[in-house]
Amino acid sequence: MRDVFYISASYCNQCQRIKREIVAPLVEKYPGHVSIHENYDAKIGELDNRKRVNRVPLFVVEKDGVEEFRFAGELSAEEIEAIVNYDGEVLTLEEVRG
Numbered sequence: 001m002r003d004v005f006y007i008s009a010s011y012c013n014q015c016q017r018i019k020r021e022i023v024a025p026l027v028e029k030y031p032g033h034v035s036i037h038e039n040y041d042a043k044i045g046e047l048d049n050r051k052r053v054n055r056v057p058l059f060v061v062e063k064d065g066v067e068e069f070r071f072a073g074e075l076s077a078e079e080i081e082a083i084v085n086y087d088g089e090v091l092t093l094e095e096v097r098g
Contacts, residue, residue, distance in 0.1 A: 001084055002068070002091065004034045005043060007058040014074070015057045022077050026084075033084050061091065069093055 006023045008015030026034040037044050055072040079096050
């Protein structure tokens with residue numbers, strides 16, 4: 001399984017809607033694989049050290065701790081589930097979006 005990190009900000013209305021309607025239910029469904037990071041924490045620091053986190057909402061996808069891609073904007077619940085459950089070697093956003 002892949003890990004999806006959702007980076008948001010408390011002041012961003014779009015971020016809050018995506019968190020509430022799309023991501024939060026998936027955190028419960030895929031514990032340890034889908035997570036929300038709203039305040040600067042160790043994970044955001046790690047991601048920021050790799051490549052600057054300068055936009056929200058932001059989704060970061062990792063497999064075995066290696067970042068595969070980032071997507072600034074909105075992903076659907078179905079797209080996030082497809083990412084988490086994708087069992088191929090390398091995944092791109094183009095594959096997720098078909």
